Each structure stands twice: as structure tokens, then as C-alpha cells.
Amino acid sequence: MGTKLMDRRLFLKAAGATAGAVATTQVGCLKYFKKGRSSVADNREVPTTCELCPNKCSAIAVVEGGFVKKLNPNPENPKSRDMLCARGNAAIKQVYDPDRLKQPMIRVGARGEGKWKPVSWDEAFDFAAKKLAEVKEKHGPEASLWSSTEGFQEVFFKNLGLAFGSPNLVRHPTLCLASVNLAYSATFGTVPSFDLLNAKFVIMSGANRFESIITPDTMDLIGGVMERKAKLVYLDPRFTVTAAKADEWYPIKPGTDLAFILAMIHVIIKENRHSKDFVAAYTTGFEQLAEHVKQYTPEWAEKETEIPAKDIVRIAREFSDAAPRALYYAGRRSSWYQNDFQMRRAQAILNAIIGNWDQPGGMVPNAKLPKGEFLFMPWDEPKAPRVDEIEKHFPLAAKGDGVYLKLRENVLSGKPYPIKAWMVYKQDPMNAMPDQAKTLKMIEQMDFIGVIDVCMSDMAWYADVVFPESAYLERTDPVEVMAGIWPAVVYRQQVVKPIHDTKPNLDIIQGLAKRLGLADYFDYTIEQWVEAEFKELPIPMAAEHMKKHGVWAASGQPSYGKTLNPDHRFVTKTGKIEIFSERLQEAGYDPLPVYSAPVQPPSDRFRLILGRVGYFTHANQSNNVWLNEFMKENDLWINPKPAERLGIRNGGYVTVTSSVGSVKLKVRVTEEIRPDCVFMLHGFGKKSKMQSLVYNVGASDAVILETAWDKVSGNAAFHETFVKVANA
Amino acid sequence: MAMKKRRYALVIDSRKCINCKACVVACKAENEVPIGNFRNWINEDRQGEYPKLRIDFEPEQCHHCEHPSCARVCPTGATWQRKDGIVLVNYDECIGCRYCMIACPYDARYFHEESGTVHKCTLCNHRVDKGDVPACVATCPSKVRVFGDLEDPASRIHELLATRRYRVKEPQTGNGPQLYYLL
Numbered sequence: 001m002g003t004k005l006m007d008r009r010l011f012l013k014a015a016g017a018t019a020g021a022v023a024t025t026q027v028g029c030l031k032y033f034k035k036g037r038s039s040v041a042d043n044r045e046v047p048t049t050c051e052l053c054p055n056k057c058s059a060i061a062v063v064e065g066g067f068v069k070k071l072n073p074n075p076e077n078p079k080s081r082d083m084l085c086a087r088g089n090a091a092i093k094q095v096y097d098p099d100r101l102k103q104p105m106i107r108v109g110a111r112g113e114g115k116w117k118p119v120s121w122d123e124a125f126d127f128a129a130k131k132l133a134e135v136k137e138k139h140g141p142e143a144s145l146w147s148s149t150e151g152f153q154e155v156f157f158k159n160l161g162l163a164f165g166s167p168n169l170v171r172h173p174t175l176c177l178a179s180v181n182l183a184y185s186a187t188f189g190t191v192p193s194f195d196l197l198n199a200k201f202v203i204m205s206g207a208n209r210f211e212s213i214i215t216p217d218t219m220d221l222i223g224g225v226m227e228r229k230a231k232l233v234y235l236d237p238r239f240t241v242t243a244a245k246a247d248e249w250y251p252i253k254p255g256t257d258l259a260f261i262l263a264m265i266h267v268i269i270k271e272n273r274h275s276k277d278f279v280a281a282y283t284t285g286f287e288q289l290a291e292h293v294k295q296y297t298p299e300w301a302e303k304e305t306e307i308p309a310k311d312i313v314r315i316a317r318e319f320s321d322a323a324p325r326a327l328y329y330a331g332r333r334s335s336w337y338q339n340d341f342q343m344r345r346a347q348a349i350l351n352a353i354i355g356n357w358d359q360p361g362g363m364v365p366n367a368k369l370p371k372g373e374f375l376f377m378p379w380d381e382p383k384a385p386r387v388d389e390i391e392k393h394f395p396l397a398a399k400g401d402g403v404y405l406k407l408r409e410n411v412l413s414g415k416p417y418p419i420k421a422w423m424v425y426k427q428d429p430m431n432a433m434p435d436q437a438k439t440l441k442m443i444e445q446m447d448f449i450g451v452i453d454v455c456m457s458d459m460a461w462y463a464d465v466v467f468p469e470s471a472y473l474e475r476t477d478p479v480e481v482m483a484g485i486w487p488a489v490v491y492r493q494q495v496v497k498p499i500h501d502t503k504p505n506l507d508i509i510q511g512l513a514k515r516l517g518l519a520d521y522f523d524y525t526i527e528q529w530v531e532a533e534f535k536e537l538p539i540p541m542a543a544e545h546m547k548k549h550g551v552w553a554a555s556g557q558p559s560y561g562k563t564l565n566p567d568h569r570f571v572t573k574t575g576k577i578e579i580f581s582e583r584l585q586e587a588g589y590d591p592l593p594v595y596s597a598p599v600q601p602p603s604d605r606f607r608l609i610l611g612r613v614g615y616f617t618h619a620n621q622s623n624n625v626w627l628n629e630f631m632k633e634n635d636l637w638i639n640p641k642p643a644e645r646l647g648i649r650n651g652g653y654v655t656v657t658s659s660v661g662s663v664k665l666k667v668r669v670t671e672e673i674r675p676d677c678v679f680m681l682h683g684f685g686k687k688s689k690m691q692s693l694v695y696n697v698g699a700s701d702a703v704i705l706e707t708a709w710d711k712v713s714g715n716a717a718f719h720e721t722f723v724k725v726a727n728a
Numbered sequence: 729m730a731m732k733k734r735r736y737a738l739v740i741d742s743r744k745c746i747n748c749k750a751c752v753v754a755c756k757a758e759n760e761v762p763i764g765n766f767r768n769w770i771n772e773d774r775q776g777e778y779p780k781l782r783i784d785f786e787p788e789q790c791h792h793c794e795h796p797s798c799a800r801v802c803p804t805g806a807t808w809q810r811k812d813g814i815v816l817v818n819y820d821e822c823i824g825c826r827y828c829m830i831a832c833p834y835d836a837r838y839f840h841e842e843s844g845t846v847h848k849c850t851l852c853n854h855r856v857d858k859g860d861v862p863a864c865v866a867t868c869p870s871k872v873r874v875f876g877d878l879e880d881p882a883s884r885i886h887e888l889l890a891t892r893r894y895r896v897k898e899p900q901t902g903n904g905p906q907l908y909y910l911l
Contacts, residue, residue: 070757073867083869089753210746213869222744222870241746244783251779614748625763626753639778671778 042066047074047550049480049492051472052087052094053617054150055215056482058551059084059091061473061495068092068473068496077551078486081219086615090626094454094471095499099623099690101456101468102500111443112462114689121503121511128465129515131448132164135421141165142384143418145411148172148425152477152492153505156522157425157452159376160509163521167382168419170402175432178403179715180334182396183344187352187578189571190365193485194327196220198361199230201322203315205257205343207331210241212612214332216486230361231322233315235260235307237609238637238679239672248315251674254607254719255337255598256305260312261328261346262595263301266293267316268353275323275355281566283352285580285592292592304597323354325361336719341712342593345581349593352577358563365563366483369554372536374529377521387411387419394714395587403714404433405707411442420447425505426469430458431619431683434705434716435660452508455620456690458700468502475504476526479533479546488553489537491530491546589712605722606642606678608658610701613681619700622683623691634698636665637679638725643669646725653728656680656699658721660706663699664728678725734812735878736792736851737906738862739885739894744870745770745785751864751873755789758852758863765838767849768864786909787872789864790815790836790849791897794904798828798837806845812877813906814853819845833898834905851875878906 044063049056050071058077062070071089075082094100104124109115119127135143146161148154149172161169173181184191196202197220209218222245223229234246235257243249252260268274269290279286298309298316305312319326328347334340356362388407390397397403411419422443433439443449443462451463460466477492503511506526513522534542539552546552562568569575573583585591601607615627622628636656638648648654650669655662656678665680673679684698701718708717747770755767768789775782796815799807806821807828817828822845829837829846837848852862856875860866865875876885885908888894893911 070754070863072863081869082866083871084750084754084867085869086749086753089750089757089867092757211748213748218746219869222746239778239781239783241783241785244781245743245746249779249781614746614750615753626756627749629763630749630752671776671781672774672783673778675778 046493046495047548048473048495049152049477049490049550050084050088050091051151051492052091052621053213055080055213056480056490057084057088057215058490059088060550063495066496068095074550076549076553077488077490078553079215079482079484079488081216083219085213086627086630087617087621087624090621090624091471091473093624093626095473095496097455097624099455099692100471100500101453101460101466101502101690104468104501105466107464111449111464112687114461116466121501124465124467125511125515128448128450129512131450131464132421132423132512132516135447136165139418139420140384142167142382142387144168144421144423145170145387145407145419146423146425147427147429149427151426152480153475154425155478156506156509157423159521160513160518161423162382163379163513163518164516165380165382167384167386168388168402168407169400170388170404170407171400172427172432173398173401174404174709174713174715175335177332177334177715178397178401179340179710179713180330180332180344181398182713183341184330184348186396186581186584187345187348187572188357188363188365192357192363192365194329195361195364195485196230196327196329197228198325199327200325200361201233201319202230202327202329203233203319204235204242204329205252205260205331205347206236206336207329208236208240208242208611209329210245211614212332212617213614217329230325231318237674237677238611240611241614250305250307250311253304253306254609254674254677255339258339258343258346258593258595259296259301259304260307261343261350262293262296262593263298263312264316264319265289265346265350265353266296267298267313268320268350269293271317273317273320274353278355278357279353282357282564282570282577283579284574284576285578286353288580289349289353289592296595304595320354324356324359326354326356327351327362335710335716337598338708338710338717338720339596339598340710340715340717342590346593349579352579357577358561360560364485364558364560367485367487367554367558368483369481369487369489370536370538371479371481371489372533374524374532376524379521384417387417389416390714394712396583396712397714403709405709405716406714408433408438408442409707412438412445420445422446422449423452424450424459424463425452428457428459428619430462430687431700431702434702434718434721435707436700436702437661438707439702452505455623456688457620458687458691461688461690467508468500469508470498470502470504474498474502476530477504478526478529479537485558486553488551489539489546490551493547493550584712601676601722605724606638607676607719608656608701608704608721608723609677609679609719610682611679616681616683619683620691622694623686625693628693631681632693632697633666634681634684635668636725637668637670637673639673639675640669640671641675643667646727648725648727654725655728656704657724657726658704658706661703663703665699678723733879735906736812736814736856737876737878737885737908738851738865739874739876739888739908739910740787741872741874741910742784742786743910745787745872746870747772747785748869750867750869751787754863754867755849758855759850761847762840762842765840765847767836767838767847787864788834788836788897788907790851791834791903791905791907792849792851793906795902797831797833797901797903801827801831803827810853814851814856816850816853817846817848819843822846833901833903
């Protein structure tokens with residue numbers, strides 16, 4: 001107890017020391033506030049939709065004196081379960097951040113040198129359009145690359161890339177969840193939701209759901225507002241918060257989850273515990289599976305995973321006993337190992353054979369809601385093939401998302417053709433992609449780079465022109481339908497006017513389109529776009545409702561079992577749930593998941609594993625002053641045994657070196673990790689001086705991560721890097 | 729009509745806390761808490777040796793004690809207690825002597841540099857008086873804290889304290905703390 005109080009006192013003392021520095025930067029802000037204050041009090045409550053992560057929680061913004069004072073959870077959204085997390089609450093500081101991009105800027109020094117000239121929007125648009133036109137003239141429109149991450153206004157950015165004539169749109173999924181999406185689609189023809197609220201028994205492989213918050217899953221697993229929860233078995237090399245809250249935690253040997261799942265299938269089939277009726281009625285390939293898993297005994301899996309065979313057997317029994325209210329949870333950021341697709345496929349198959357499909361407490365195909373579409377002038381499809389050669393190397397992958405790492409390889413080699421212009425929206429490839437040195441090479445060989453962002457990300461720092469986007473609290477965005485077990489429609493409306501010379505993405509896209517001769521394709525306002533979407537919502541007086549409530553959800557219980565009739569055709573080749581997949585076989589992949597043991601680090605190295613905490617998900621959140629208070633610097637987790645062997649002390653500094661880079665990190669000697677792994681948090685060690693709280697503080701995982709990807713989906717494999725650790 | 733007697737308190741189910749810090753940031757915004765200061769926080773207790781480990785999280789803030797020692801030591805009467813139990817600081821009367829900070833067994837107070845006065849959790853009395861719950865209670869993803877009136881036999885906290893085992897922190901001080909931690 002005493003140490004805990006002491007820690008807090010020390011922390012307050014340390015925090016007090018930095019408070020002065022922060023206070024000085026905030027003075028500028030206060031001055032601005034005063035200037036902006038009008039004599040008439042502007043006090044309102046405005047429902048809107050959070051944008052700090054992809055969950056899209058409903059929030060009610062409290063405006064006092066024209067400033068966003070507070071964000072409260074909006075209980076009307078069933079997905080966000082009447083909560084707003086730390087990031088959501090801290091969105092206020094995204095608006096009033098002294099580091100914010102306040103006007104368009106053009107680079108005047110070398111790339112990354114940080115010398116900028118503030119310019120007018122006209123100058124910025126003219127400059128970018130001229131450069132893009134030059135690249136088009138010289139190399140064709142396909143020589144431009146358009147990178148973006150999901151968001152309500154991403155559609156406009158993608159449309160400009162396509163209208164410009166480039167097939168090369170590349171999105172975040174292959175740095176995130178592409179393997180899980182592809183594996184479940186390959187099996188069920190769709191990616192279902194997981195009904196954790198009604199499940200009785202849940203197994204998770206490394207999906208650290210209590211620190212990587214996903215709605216409503218996190219709240220349903222902890223027994224939040226709904227106050228009930230399932231038994232949770234959790235596999236992770238690290239003792240995360242999820243491990244601490246789980247009923248059972250197994251520090252599995254990294255990369256061997258597939259062996260665990262195959263052994264569970266082995267036990268369930270051997271003991272005749274699968275759902276025979278369901279398997280017979282809705283699946284194909286069960287016989288091949290039964291034969292295939294005979295080799296994967298629990299005793300064999302114990303050697304691979306280091307989870308005792310008797311526990312694997314017991315868990316398999318408990319899991320099948322709880323069926324159909326039992327789930328092997330898919331997870332989200334599934335970019336771990338080169339066998340990731342097959343590991344997720346095995347999960348899908350395990351779920352299929354216990355018959356939890358479309359049942360309460362099982363996997364449920366997403367319910368959708370209709371929404372209107374604004375009809376804009378269409379353009380000709382881009383003619384060139386994609387530069388990442390997705391059809392050749394990843395025939396099953398989502399074409400519209402591209403394959404990021406393969407794309408970078410091809411851009412660097414200049415084959416099949418050169419890429420000379422790079423437009424980026426709401427994404428930081430400098431931190432999102434492994435091997436930052438390679439990304440810097442990719443940057444070097446570009447004739448032009450334009451970035452649209454709210455803040456000066458590391459990517460923006462290396463751009464030629466930066467277009468400042470208005471923060472979400474300053475914008476009205478397109479309407480979003482959130483498919484799921486509890487489907488909802490959410491609306492983001494402007495809460496306050498932009499406080500700086502920023503624009504919503506649509507206005508930026510229109511500014512560029514006008515100068516590129518593409519204005520006709522973007523001849524609409526956000527209001528017209530939104531009105532068209534409102535029109536077909538299944539709500540009377542939809543526009544009024546959405547403006548007043550910010551969200552609409554169908555009332556009543558979700559409808560389970562709609563796909564459980566013999567006439568239902570799954571969107572697969574056979575129309576059935578495909579345990580054995582001919583489609584995979586034809587594409588040259590294993591039709592059933594085949595285990596091969598992952599390479600383990602040599603004795604002088606550690607496997608680097610990554611993760612998140614509840615208050616930082618994306619690389620830019622560490623620079624939010626309200627979140628940065630919880631962690632000022634990331635550190636390297638290392639188990640005391642190897643630490644002692646290497647003479648590494650808690651709180652000291654070490655160099656962490658992989659084959660592609662080296663970083664310096666503070667050490668956290670902790671029992672909470674396997675001795676063969678080290679861990680670091682994402683989002684520190686920024687190169688951008690306009691991320692002032694984390695500029696050159698801690699280190700970026702991207703510097704030391706090596707390039708590796710899952711063979712089927714092309715998803716980056718972030719846990720395949722081995723590092724040396726030595727005192728700095 | 730006589731005013732109904734009220735006694736506000738918090739029941740805390742720490743086992744549901746995932747240390748996400750939502751309550752801390754919500755409080756920061758709601759009460760304009762300066763950077764470096766906190767009106768609520770989450771204690772962490774990490775124990776064990778790999779692989780036998782445990783972590784316990786425990787949200788904490790002003791305990792709004794029955795017999796608040798902070799109020800007793802205040803030389804000007806700036807720290808006072810409402811009839812409903814909420815302990816508040818009258819900033820006009822606070823001289824910034826910080827005796828209360830030393831007297832508080834929970835280290836729940838901080839010195840507000842800009843105003844020269846001492847601040848702490850108010851149980852969001854401005855929200856409570858409008859019929860709302862405190863910001864930390866409302867924002868929580870796992871609904872760890874339950875806010876309510878102990879005098880109301882129909883309240884959720886009344887029910888929880890009647891049916892569950894619980895503890896309070898530092899009961900030996902005689903302060904009569906009103907944060908009830910479910911076991």
C-alpha cells in the first residue's frame with residue numbers, strides 16, 4: 001500500500017515538472033480562445049460520432065461559450081453501450097492542440113527537415129495539382145498512389161484517386177485485419193460478429209480485448225452495462241489486462257496458436273462432441289477434416305504450444321459442452337505471423353463444427369440497415385493493373401484495399417511500373433508499416449507527396465505539401481451504417497466551427513479536383529450527400545432524428561437464425577460453410593489448415609511482440625496531452641531471467657536491434673512476459689517535431705520491425721522479428 | 729414538505745476495472761483539472777512470478793467521508809460538507825495552506841497552482857444536482873462505479889451493499905469513508 005501511494009506522489013511530482021512546459025504552450029491557445037469568444041453565450045449539446053478509433057461511438061458534445069467543454073456517452077447507441085473511453089473523452093484536445101496543423105503548408109527545406117512555408121489554400125491546391133499533373137503526363141495516372149485509412153470522409157479521397165485514373169488505392173486492412181476477414185469469408189462467405197453478450201465460454205488468442213477496445217465486445221466480455229459475462233480462456237505470451245481478467249491464462253509459445261486450435265478440433269471430433277446435425281446440414285468437407293486432424297493430438301500440441309495436453313482436452317470439452325454459446329473469438333489486428341490466414345481459418349472451422357453459427361452466444365452474420373446513396377457522375381475505370389500485382393500474388397485478397405507491403409516492394413523496385421506521386425489521407429505509413437527505413441526509401445523516390453491530416457504525423461513531416469483537415473468535432477460527415485448484431489446508423493455533425501484555417505476532407509478533395517479538371521465528379525456539398533443518405537434510412541423524419549439524436553438503432557432483440565434454413569445459400573463456391581475449401585486448393589493454398597512450426601529466435605535473441613493500451617491505439621494518440629499523462633515514454637518489457645543474464649536493470653536503457661534497425665528504449669523488467677519475448681508499445685519515437693510530446697521520446701516499433709507477410713492475405717506479419725537486446 | 733434526507737456514495741466493483749483511464753480523462757474535462765493533477769486515479773497492484781501472476785486495479789478519488797478530517801483541520805472553514813455528504817471546498821475561503829492535503833488519508837487533494845487553492849473530487853455535484861451521475865460513473869465502459877443515495881432503500885447501491893461483501897479503505901482513521909469496494 002505504502003509503495004503505491006509513494007508511486008503516485010512521485011508521479012505527481014514528475015508530472016508537475018512537465019506541467020510548466022505544457023502550460024506555456026497552452027497560453028497561446030487561451031489567447032486564441034479569448035479572441036474567439038463572442039458576447040452571446042453559445043451553450044449547446046450536440047450529438048455526434050467519435051473518430052478517435054474505428055469504433056464510431058456515439059457521443060454528446062457539451063458546448064459552453066462556443067468551446068467543446070465535455071463529451072458525454074450517448075446511451076442510444078447499442079454498439080457503444082453507453083460509454084466513452086479515455087481516447088473518446090480526450091478528443092477535445094485534438095481540437096485545442098497547440099501542435100495542430102493550422103493552415104496549409106509547403107515544404108521549403110529537404111524532406112523531413114521540418115522547414116515549412118504557410119501558404120493559402122489556393123497556393124497549396126495549385127502546387128499539388130501541378131505536381132500530380134506532371135507525374136500523370138510523364139508516367140501516366142497509375143504512377144500515383146492513394147493511401148488512406150477508414151473514416152467517414154475516406155470515400156471522397158478514394159474517389160479522387162480513381163477519377164484521377166489510378167488503380168493504386170491502398171488501405172489499412174493488410175496492416176490490420178485482412179487475414180481474419182479473408183479466413184472467415186473463405187469459410188462462411190461473410191465476416192460475422194461475435195455475440196459475446198450471450199456467450200458462455202470464450203477463447204481468445206492474443207486479442208487483448210480489455211486494452212484494445214472494440215465495441216461492444218470489450219464491455220460485453222467484462223460484464224459492463226449488461227452485467228453478465230462468459231468464462232474466458234486467454235492465450236498470450238504477455239500477461240495483459242485481458243490475461244489478468246481472464247478465468248484462465250496460458251502464456252502460449254508465440255506463433256503456435258494454430259497447433260492449439262487443431263488439437264481442440266482433434267479432441268472434439270475424436271470424442272464425437274461436434275454438432276452432427278449442423279455439420280450435416282450446413283457444411284462441406286467434414287470428413288476430410290476428421291482425417292486431417294488425426295495427426296494433431298493434444299500431446300503433440302503440448303510440445304508445440306507449451307500448454308499441457310490435459311488442459312487442451314479439458315478446454316475442448318468445456319468449449320463443446322457450452323456450445324452453441326461457445327466462441328473462439330476472431331480478434332481484430334490479426335497481423336501477427338506468416339501463417340495467420342490459416343490460423344484464423346482453423347478458428348472459423350472450430351466454430352463451425354460446434355454449430356455456433358447464427359445462434360445466441362455464437363457467431364452471427366451482420367444485420368444491415370438500408371441507407372440512401374448520393375448519385376455522382378461516374379468516371380472511367382482506371383485501365384492499368386495494380387502495382388502490387390495483387391491478382392497474381394494474392395488472388396483471394398480484397399482488390400480495393402490492396403496489399404501494402406508487397407506494394408512497397410514493387411514501388412521500390414520500380415516494377416511492374418514506377419510510382420512517383422503519393423497522396424495520403426488520415427494515415428501514417430511511417431509508423432503503420434514495418435521497416436521505416438524502407439518507407440523512407442519509398443518516400444525518397446517520389447516526385448511528389450501530399451498529405452491530408454488533422455495533425456503533423458511523421459508521414460506529413462516528410463510530405464511536400466500538407467493539407468490540414470478539420471477535426472471531427474468541426475465537421476459534418478457522411479452517414480454510416482454500422483452492421484452488426486445490433487445494427488445502428490450514426491451521424492457525425494459539426495459541433496463547433498473550425499478554429500483554424502482547416503477544411504473538411506471533401507472541400508480539400510474538391511479544391512484538388514477543380515485544378516485537375518475533375519470538378520464535375522465532385523459537384524456536390526456534404527449537405528446534399530447526407531440528405532441523399534438520410535432519404536432511405538428506415539426512420540420516419542430521418543434527417544430530424546439523426547440531427548437530434550446522432551444515432552438510430554432498431555429496437556428489440558436481434559434476430560438470430562435467419563440463415564439457418566436448408567435453402568439458405570452461403571456466399572461460397574459450394575453454397576455451404578466450407579470446412580474443406582476447393583477455392584483455396586485451386587488458388588494453390590492448403591484447403592485445410594496445415595501446421596508448420598514457426599521459426600524460434602536463436603538463444604541470443606528475442607521475439608518482438610506488439611500491442612496497445614486502452615488509451616493509445618493509433619500512433620497519433622500519444623501526443624494527446626490528456627492521454628500522454630498516462631505514459632510519457634514507451635519501454636521494453638523483458639522477463640527478469642534473461643534480464644539478469646544480460647545484466648539489464650529495470651529503468652536503465654537498452655538498444656534493441658533487428659536486421660533492419662536499432663532503437664534505444666527504457667527497460668521494464670517484468671514478470672508479465674515470456675522469457676523468450678520482448679514487448680514494446682506502438683506510437684512513440686516520433687520524427688515530427690509537431691508531435692512535441694513524443695518527438696524523439698521512446699522509440700517507434702516501425703524502425704525495427706522486419707518486412708514479412710501472411711502468404712494468403714498479404715497481411716503484414718508483425719510478430720516475426722527477432723531482436724538483440726543490450727545495455728545502451 | 730420536509731426535505732428527504734440523502735447520503736450520496738459510490739460502490740465500486742474493482743474487478744470490472746480494466747484500467748482504461750476513461751474515468752480519469754472524463755473527470756479532467758468535466759472539472760477542468762490541470763495537466764499533472766488528478767481528482768481520480770486507478771491504483772495498480774501487480775503480484776506474482778511468471779507465470780503465476782495477478783493484477784488488481786482499484787479506482788479511487790475523494791471518499792466523501794462521514795467525518796472528513798480535511799474539514800476538521802481547515803482553519804477557515806473552506807472545506808465543508810453538504811447535508812447529502814458531498815465534501816466541497818469553498819474556493820473563496822480557501823487560503824491555500826494545504827493542511828487538508830496532509831490530513832486526507834487518501835491523498836485525494838491537490839494544490840491548484842493558478843488559483844492558489846486546494847481542489848479535489850466534488851462527486852460532480854453540479855451534475856448530481858441536475859439529476860445526472862458523476863462524469864466518472866457515466867463514461868466507464870465496464871460500469872465499475874455505481875453512484876447513488878444510501879438513504880434510498882430502492883437504490884442500486886443500497887441493494888449492492890445489502891447483498892454483497894465489501895470493504896472501505898483505511899477504516900481505522902475514523903473518517904467513515906463512503907467509497908465502498910465490493911469484494
